[in-house]
Amino acid sequence: MSRVNELPNRERESSAMPDAFQSPVILRAEGITKAYPGTLALNNVSFSVHRGKVNALVGENGAGKSTLMKILAGVEQPGEGTIRMNDQEISLSSPVDAIRNGIGIIYQELDLCPNMSVVDNIFLARELTRSGTINSAEQRSRTVELLARLEHDIDPDDIVGDLRVGEQQIVAIAKALAQDVRILIMDEPTSSLSGSEVEVLFRVMDDLRRHDISIVYISHRLDEILAIGDHISVLRDGRNVADEQVANIDLTWIVETMIGKEQANLFVRSHQHTIGKPLLRVRDICLPRVGGGYLVDHVSFEVHEGEILGLFGLTGAGRSELLECLSGACPHATGTVDLSGVVLDSNQISDRIDAGIFLVPEDRQRDGLVAALSVKNNMVLSSLRSYLDRLGISLIPRKERSATEAMIKKLSVKVSDSRQLISSLSGGNQQKAIIAKGLLTNPKVLLLDEPTRGIDVGAKSEIFNITEQLAAQGYGVILVSSELKEVLGMADRILVMAKGKITNEFTRHEASEEALMTATGTQRI
Amino acid sequence: MRFGKLTGVPRTGSITKNDVLQFLMKGRAFVALILVFAVFTLLAPGFLSVANLIIISKHVAIIAILAIGMTFVILSGGIDLSVGSIVGLSAMIAGGLINEGIEFSRLGVIVYPSIWMVIAITLLAGTVMGLINGLTITRFNVYPFIATLGMLYVARGLAGLRNNGRTFANLVGRPELNNTGFEQLGAGTLLGIPYSIWIMALFAIVAYFVTMRLPFGRHVYALGGNRRASQLSGVRVARTETLVYMVSGFCSAMVGLIIASQLVAAHPATGVTDELTAIAAVVLGGTSLMGGRGGVAGTIIGAFVIGTLVDGLVVMGFSSFLQNIIKGLVIVAAVIIDQAQIRMQERIALQSQEARAARA
Numbered sequence: 010m011s012r013v014n015e016l017p018n019r020e021r022e023s024s025a026m027p028d029a030f031q032s033p034v035i036l037r038a039e040g041i042t043k044a045y046p047g048t049l050a051l052n053n054v055s056f057s058v059h060r061g062k063v064n065a066l067v068g069e070n071g072a073g074k075s076t077l078m079k080i081l082a083g084v085e086q087p088g089e090g091t092i093r094m095n096d097q098e099i100s101l102s103s104p105v106d107a108i109r110n111g112i113g114i115i116y117q118e119l120d121l122c123p124n125m126s127v128v129d130n131i132f133l134a135r136e137l138t139r140s141g142t143i144n145s146a147e148q149r150s151r152t153v154e155l156l157a158r159l160e161h162d163i164d165p166d167d168i169v170g171d172l173r174v175g176e177q178q179i180v181a182i183a184k185a186l187a188q189d190v191r192i193l194i195m196d197e198p199t200s201s202l203s204g205s206e207v208e209v210l211f212r213v214m215d216d217l218r219r220h221d222i223s224i225v226y227i228s229h230r231l232d233e234i235l236a237i238g239d240h241i242s243v244l245r246d247g248r249n250v251a252d253e254q255v256a257n258i259d260l261t262w263i264v265e266t267m268i269g270k271e272q273a274n275l276f277v278r279s280h281q282h283t284i285g286k287p288l289l290r291v292r293d294i295c296l297p298r299v300g301g302g303y304l305v306d307h308v309s310f311e312v313h314e315g316e317i318l319g320l321f322g323l324t325g326a327g328r329s330e331l332l333e334c335l336s337g338a339c340p341h342a343t344g345t346v347d348l349s350g351v352v353l354d355s356n357q358i359s360d361r362i363d364a365g366i367f368l369v370p371e372d373r374q375r376d377g378l379v380a381a382l383s384v385k386n387n388m389v390l391s392s393l394r395s396y397l398d399r400l401g402i403s404l405i406p407r408k409e410r411s412a413t414e415a416m417i418k419k420l421s422v423k424v425s426d427s428r429q430l431i432s433s434l435s436g437g438n439q440q441k442a443i444i445a446k447g448l449l450t451n452p453k454v455l456l457l458d459e460p461t462r463g464i465d466v467g468a469k470s471e472i473f474n475i476t477e478q479l480a481a482q483g484y485g486v487i488l489v490s491s492e493l494k495e496v497l498g499m500a501d502r503i504l505v506m507a508k509g510k511i512t513n514e515f516t517r518h519e520a521s522e523e524a525l526m527t528a529t530g531t532q533r534i
Numbered sequence: 535m536r537f538g539k540l541t542g543v544p545r546t547g548s549i550t551k552n553d554v555l556q557f558l559m560k561g562r563a564f565v566a567l568i569l570v571f572a573v574f575t576l577l578a579p580g581f582l583s584v585a586n587l588i589i590i591s592k593h594v595a596i597i598a599i600l601a602i603g604m605t606f607v608i609l610s611g612g613i614d615l616s617v618g619s620i621v622g623l624s625a626m627i628a629g630g631l632i633n634e635g636i637e638f639s640r641l642g643v644i645v646y647p648s649i650w651m652v653i654a655i656t657l658l659a660g661t662v663m664g665l666i667n668g669l670t671i672t673r674f675n676v677y678p679f680i681a682t683l684g685m686l687y688v689a690r691g692l693a694g695l696r697n698n699g700r701t702f703a704n705l706v707g708r709p710e711l712n713n714t715g716f717e718q719l720g721a722g723t724l725l726g727i728p729y730s731i732w733i734m735a736l737f738a739i740v741a742y743f744v745t746m747r748l749p750f751g752r753h754v755y756a757l758g759g760n761r762r763a764s765q766l767s768g769v770r771v772a773r774t775e776t777l778v779y780m781v782s783g784f785c786s787a788m789v790g791l792i793i794a795s796q797l798v799a800a801h802p803a804t805g806v807t808d809e810l811t812a813i814a815a816v817v818l819g820g821t822s823l824m825g826g827r828g829g830v831a832g833t834i835i836g837a838f839v840i841g842t843l844v845d846g847l848v849v850m851g852f853s854s855f856l857q858n859i860i861k862g863l864v865i866v867a868a869v870i871i872d873q874a875q876i877r878m879q880e881r882i883a884l885q886s887q888e889a890r891a892a893r894a
Contacts, residue, residue: 088884336766338765338766357770358768359768359770362767362768363768368766370763375763376760376762377766378763379756379760379764379826380759381759381760381827382755382756382759382826386752386755386756389752390764390767402748403743403747403748404748404749404752406747
């Protein structure tokens with residue numbers, strides 16, 4: 010954690026502050042610190058919510074935005090710090106406390122019950138009752154009103170699990186509006202909305218703002234912030250690095266402040282390597298979607314020895330699904346996969362690993378590691394057969410240990426003892442341990458799905474160094490990333506995916522931010 | 535000082551109150567065992583005699599063998615409610631083979647297998663019951679609770695059906711049929727110690743070795759810790775899960791054989807509610823019902839705690855009603871301590887992390 014504290018606080022002091030506090034502050038969080046096992050999510054962060062304004066909060070993945078919002082919503086409690094509402098200190102020890110104080114939140118991961126109807130979700134735990142029984146008629150008419158305000162004609166009796174994700178998002182917004190909120194926190198509300206739905210949402214936000222409701226708005230789409238925001242706060246690595254009025258800034262300012270000037274050139278390859286002969290040939294990979302269509306739609310491409318192939322696209326473009334097809338995680342996938350001249354006929358994960366394809370999954374906690382096991386036992390999990398005795402029965406602890414130690418050294422995993430639980434490591438070191446697990450299987454092709462998600466900047470550059478070295482050693486690497494700078498800086502060749510198809514291919518020299526974004530079929534950042 | 539390393543907290547040299555408390559909590563099953571022994575030794579004269587210890591161990595062996603199989607299942611994140619019924623069915627299969635043999639009606643002959651064959655067939659039958667559990671769970675996506683609940687009824691029903699609810703009595707075999715000696719399994723001794731205790735020791739050692747040293751054992755832990763991650767790591771999830779229930783079925787059949795031999799009779803109601811005693815021993819031994827955490831060593835201690843507790847209470851003349859109350863309280867208390875220990879471990883880890891951040 011020491012590295013974080015060394016970061017200069019200069020940007021914050023130098024930013025123009027005098028007119029930043031024109032409008033009164035309704036809520037002020039001060040000196041908030043929050044630690045999780047392995048990471049310091051928030052480090053002495055202060056954040057103000059201006060009354061009747063849209064307060065944008067930006068930062069890279071893992072900068073601490075969601076943690077800060079969970080604290081304001083009473084879901085998490087800070088280790089240190091105070092929260093004041095209208096200059097009165099308040100305690101938010103549960104979501105009920107937050108609701109009582111008029112703070113509503115729309116979560117990034119939708120907090121809806123998929124098994125219940127739209128109406129029941131909107132009034133969950135706040136049911137309208139008449140003499141002790143639920144007043145369904147009243148709930149229903151209020152729901153119709155709310156949905157009309159959001160300009161949507163979702164049937165109030167539809168089961169939420171049957172709705173499209175964008176529609177579910179609308180229900181979540183309606184649910185927050187159904188409470189009498191003074192402060193509404195929106196955590197990436199537009200990530201699953203279409204362009205016209207976003208316009209409606211912005212109109213609703215404008216309406217709320219005029220009714221003196223304060224909005225905290227988190228988004229990765231920076232142009233949206235310039236369009237709707239009044240104030241902006243930037244978090245980086247758990248610290249609050251800048252507060253500004255949106256009128257005074259532009260897109261470049263946001264990007265530089267978010268990434269840090271010294272980090273802007275992080276993803277630049279340090280040495281060139283030679284690209285060898287074709288290693289992996291993929292033909293006509295298809296993954297049908299439940300309810301028609303394809304998640305992966307007739308995809309064909311090649312990966313060469315020593316090549317880093319970037320796979321760019323927006324969330325839901327089918328990139329992760331494509332990697333899962335290659336790794337054998339999708340039994341229903343069709344098409345042929347040919348690895349150094351051998352067609353892989355088995356569609357099972359263990360056989361694909363034996364053949365030399367290993368996937369480092371996107372969601373580290375859910376799919377990547379076994380939290381209850383030690384660093385060592387996680388690392389050797391995929392390659393246990395290599396540590397057996399001569400009879401092939403019993404594991405030899407000495408072999409396991411020496412393999413683990415060698416990997417810890419090679420990837421410089423920061424761990425005091427390999428018997429330590431993997432959950433006690435920081436995100437970046439957990440990711441290195443998972444890559445080590447892959448390397449111990451002696452793969453030929455590594456599939457890295459968003460390998461830097463939610464890890465700090467220093468660890469990001471280490472992960473990229475490792476990726477580069479692996480390519481230099483002749484491994485084929487497929488790198489999926491949603492961050493333009495990562496893909497542009499790292500990949501030898503870039504495939505862009507949209508709606509399950511490869512829409513374009515760029516060499517390292519042809520690729521530019523504009524070209525990639527155009528190929529995804531959207532103009533928004 | 536292994537426990538310090540396992541929590542990932544850097545050791546500072548001096549032993550603090552937290553360390554002592556952590557140590558006691560981690561070894562709580564062992565502490566409970568010592569306590570139980572101490573109390574009964576003080577209150578019940580003759581409790582610590584060799585003869586009494588052997589009797590206790592014989593009872594413990596039954597619980598422990600079942601609990602070893604159950605440990606595999608629970609570590610993998612499942613549950614096996616059918617073990618008591620498989621004990622009963624196995625006893626009836628063994629009893630039937632000895633007293634009635636295998637009738638080949640078309641040939642008009644009855645074959646009486648030797649005792650070794652009886653044991654082998656019975657163990658195989660128990661393993662097949664486990665295989666059916668495993669396949670139901672993995673092939674048809676039935677929750678382990680439901681699949682094994684079904685087997686609880688089916689196996690118990692089959693046990694009753696085997697001899698229309700009657701007992702196979704006097705399982706001594708006949709010299710002219712060459713199938714005598716079944717009672718030796720329950721009554722025989724080696725170096726003055728009954729066979730059942732040796733079997734428990736053998737099962738415990740093998741199970742410990744399998745969980746600690748075999749890839750299969752590692753897969754069981756990984757499966758219970760994170761099923762999806764294990765699958766993506768190349769673990770053959772369905773195969774591992776099926777094997778786990780086969781291990782449990784095998785252990786249950788072994789217990790069925792031991793009980794039938796000790797009684798020299800097979801009764802269809804043998805082993806009723808034994809599954810719950812086995813689960814209790816596993817949980818008392820520190821294995822988490824969520825899977826992925828715990829182990830065989832703890833289970834053996836857990837089995838000793840429960841066995842000793844029951845026998846001690848009987849020796850002291852407690853009513854069976856009171857025995858049940860005490861058993862129940864001990865089990866719930868064990869899990870409460872388990873939860874407290876996890877919370878404490880997390881708190882200590884966070885504290886040291888915040889302290890490190892503050893120092894930096």
